[in-house]
Amino acid sequence: MSQAVPEVLLPPGLTLGYMEGRLALAGDEREYGKPLSVDFVSGKAAHRRQFGGGRGQLVAKACGLAKGVTPSVVDATAGLGRDAFVLASLGAPVLMIERVAAIAALLSDGLARAAAAEDTAAIAARMYLRHGDAAERLARLVADAEFTPQVVHLDPMFPHRDKSALVKKEMRVFRELAGDDDDAPRLLEAALDVATHRVVVKRPRKAPPIAGPAPQHTLEGKTSRYDLYVHRSLSR
Secondary structure, X not given: OOOOOOOOOOOOOOEEEEEOOEEEEEOOHHHHOOOEOOOOOOHHHHHXXXXXXXXXXXXXXXXXXXXXXXXOEEEOOOOOOXXXXXXXXXXXXXXXXXXXXXXXXXXXXXXXXXXXXXXXXXXXXXXXXXXXXXXXXHHHHHHHOOOOOOEEEEOOOOOOOOOXXXXXXXXXXXXXXXOOOOOHHHHHHHHHHHOOOEEEEEEEOOOOOXXXXXXXXXEEOOOEEEEEEEOOOOOO
């Protein structure tokens, strides 16, 4: 019996349908690359779960995961759920919020398959999903999920206005669906209002911070960094 494809509005040139048992978003591969789907069970997610570096990973450090400390995290710009899955695999309860309906549908499909797989069922049980615009409705979405938002993680889409910069094909799909996150300052403001302990913002390493309050700390990696806005420490 064929699965029903969620009804979502898509720009011309993109389609949503099932491919090899997964919900996938597809377009012309020359422009958009391979079809997008969410796979928490195998591939890169499985490799990172087994060999990614545990709580030593930059995203884990930024979100405050440490020995004896496992905060609850709201991933307010969930995307394809990669960071959320890493945090959940390390024991953190994670609420994913995604504003683009097609991407939220991919996440829902990926979560369902992860919940049905022996290796990832326990991780999927710590992951929750809400479709909505965090910049507009973050407090309501968190309250409706009955979730405690100790940490809010943000990864706004960086506006690539430098025409010499080659944007990955995967990112072209996101830009077709969502555009640039020009409301990032409002999203940061909403996150600061909701998070009880800290807000962490992922940025390209050399990019300026989001307009608004200055971050108190930064953690730098090779290509990206995390700006940390701390209300209070995460106690052991």
